[in-house]
Amino acid sequence: MSPPLFSVIDHRLVTDQSDLEGQLERLEQEERDVSALRRRVHERIANFPNDVLIEQERELSARRRELHEQIDALRIQIRMGRTPS
Secondary structure, three states, X not given: OOOOOOOOOOOOOOOOHHHHHHHHHHHHHHHHHHHHHHHHHHHHHHHOOOHHHHHHHHHHHHHHXXXXXXXXXXXXXXXXXXXXX
16 A cells, blocks of 8 residues: 655645645645545456455545645635735
């Protein structure tokens, strides 16, 4: 099993709009990477289902949901012109 793809938002380091936009770009790229990997796992499950692949798909799906939540929150912050305190 490949290592999880994790990004961490350190709100203390995100201090201005460009930092927010940079963090958003990184999270969006990670989401694309996780989604691509998840699609490949789905293809493998369709052909050769097994417990390891199913668990990997669950982990990838959970990470993808987390990323979507973080991306949505950053988009709201960017639209509102706010930075986290």
